[in-house]
Amino acid sequence: MSVFTRLRQLSTRAKIRYAILAAAILLFLPPLSIIPQFFGETRFCGTWCLRMFMKVPPTPYILFATFMGVALIGVVLAVTFFLGRYWCGHVCPIGGVSELGSKLVPRKIKIDYSSIPAPAVRYGYFLVFLLAPVLGIGGLCCSLCNFAIVPHVLAAPTDGSCAAFLLTTIGGTSLALFTLLGVWSKGGRGYCNFMCPVGALDSLVNVVGAKLGFRRMQVEKVACDGCGTCQTVCPAWAISKENNAAEISQLSCVSCGKCQDACPRGAIHHGR
Amino acid sequence: MADRLRSAPEPMSLKGKLLFGVMGAAAAATSLLASSCAARCSGCMGCLTGGAGIAGVLLGAKIAHTIRGRLSNTQEEGNQTRRTSYEHDPEST
Numbered sequence: 282m283s284v285f286t287r288l289r290q291l292s293t294r295a296k297i298r299y300a301i302l303a304a305a306i307l308l309f310l311p312p313l314s315i316i317p318q319f320f321g322e323t324r325f326c327g328t329w330c331l332r333m334f335m336k337v338p339p340t341p342y343i344l345f346a347t348f349m350g351v352a353l354i355g356v357v358l359a360v361t362f363f364l365g366r367y368w369c370g371h372v373c374p375i376g377g378v379s380e381l382g383s384k385l386v387p388r389k390i391k392i393d394y395s396s397i398p399a400p401a402v403r404y405g406y407f408l409v410f411l412l413a414p415v416l417g418i419g420g421l422c423c424s425l426c427n428f429a430i431v432p433h434v435l436a437a438p439t440d441g442s443c444a445a446f447l448l449t450t451i452g453g454t455s456l457a458l459f460t461l462l463g464v465w466s467k468g469g470r471g472y473c474n475f476m477c478p479v480g481a482l483d484s485l486v487n488v489v490g491a492k493l494g495f496r497r498m499q500v501e502k503v504a505c506d507g508c509g510t511c512q513t514v515c516p517a518w519a520i521s522k523e524n525n526a527a528e529i530s531q532l533s534c535v536s537c538g539k540c541q542d543a544c545p546r547g548a549i550h551h552g553r
Numbered sequence: 554m555a556d557r558l559r560s561a562p563e564p565m566s567l568k569g570k571l572l573f574g575v576m577g578a579a580a581a582a583t584s585l586l587a588s589s590c591a592a593r594c595s596g597c598m599g600c601l602t603g604g605a606g607i608a609g610v611l612l613g614a615k616i617a618h619t620i621r622g623r624l625s626n627t628q629e630e631g632n633q634t635r636r637t638s639y640e641h642d643p644e645s646t
Contacts, residue, residue: 392615394611394615396618396619396622397611397618398565398569401565401569401571401573401574402573402576402577402580402611402614404574405574405575405576405577405579405580406577406578406581407581408581409581409584409585410581413585413588419588421581421584421585424587424600425587425603450594450600450601451587451594451600454587454601454605455600455604457604457608458607458608461608462611475577476580476607
């Protein structure tokens with residue numbers, strides 16, 4: 282089936298989501314980097330860094346350098362609290378590159394990590410991520426960072442320094458890890474599910490918002506017959522089966538709406 | 554369909570979740586080996602070790618989980634076969 286036929290078959294919701302992801306990639310990432318260029322930058326490593334605010338203690342330089350990153354994180358978490366993880370599922374350009382890139386990899390050779398309980402691994406990783414700087418054993422912010430490697434890959438054809446970075450050991454290792462956990466994984470969200478600290482923070486806020494009764498992806502248990510179709514399409518491996526009905530884990534759901542489109546019985550909706 | 558897709562047993566116990574949490578922490582610990590390398594490389598190959606560590610932990614976890622799922626499926630099938638043969642064998646009673 283050609284790409285155009287597959288695109289035509291997509292629902293309006295999916296088309297809008299992919300269009301927003303593509304727009305975010307163009308706005309935030311090289312070669313255009315339209316928004317960062319207003320601040321004299323081309324990549325996420327600087328004012329726009331979403332991770333660096335987790336470094337402890339926050340020196341004046343870090344606070345100043347990450348001002349836009351801190352503001353962006355604030356907006357992301359506020360949207361998540363009230364509406365769900367729209368940043369991760371609809372806007373994040375890094376997750377977008379990973380998810381869209383994974384569509385180029387044949388399904389047969391993709392790695393299915395969905396059998397691993399991603400939230401457990403994610404929060405084990407996140408705990409060390411937060412504790413390491415406090416304990417004085419180093420920071421993981423820039424370590425194998427997905428926000429660093431993707432812009433380098435996209436800028437490599439036009440920027441010699443980025444191409445050179447990919448040929449270094451750290452560049453190659455980061456690329457290999459991003460490929461293995463991201464593009465090559467089923468759904469293309471392996472890196473987001475296991476290692477992204479922004480995603481880990483966002484998921485926690487998502488759960489708190491859900492507990493307080495804000496709108497999230499929900500399954501109508503009466504209508505669900507447990508066919509498992511939603512489970513196959515979920516890029517975040519957030520759906521499991523309990524008592525012959527689908528169950529959505531708010532710790533993993535990115536509110537992409539793929540399950541909603543795929544459900545043959547219309548049992549999934551975004552609501553309270 | 555979903556049963557065929559998920560080879561691993563569900564739901565996972567708290568102990569199992571904690572085990573995977575420890576695996577995540579181990580992945581982060583190996584990631585520490587790679588910290589600060591992007592800024593200054595001293596040729597220690599810590600990043601390579603860190604990356605290989607993370608990939609190893611996750612792929613290892615996946616392999617272990619798949620094997621565990623297959624073993625439990627085989628065990629279930631074995632139990633079902635025994636039960637069926639017992640029910641249909643008149644001499645066994």
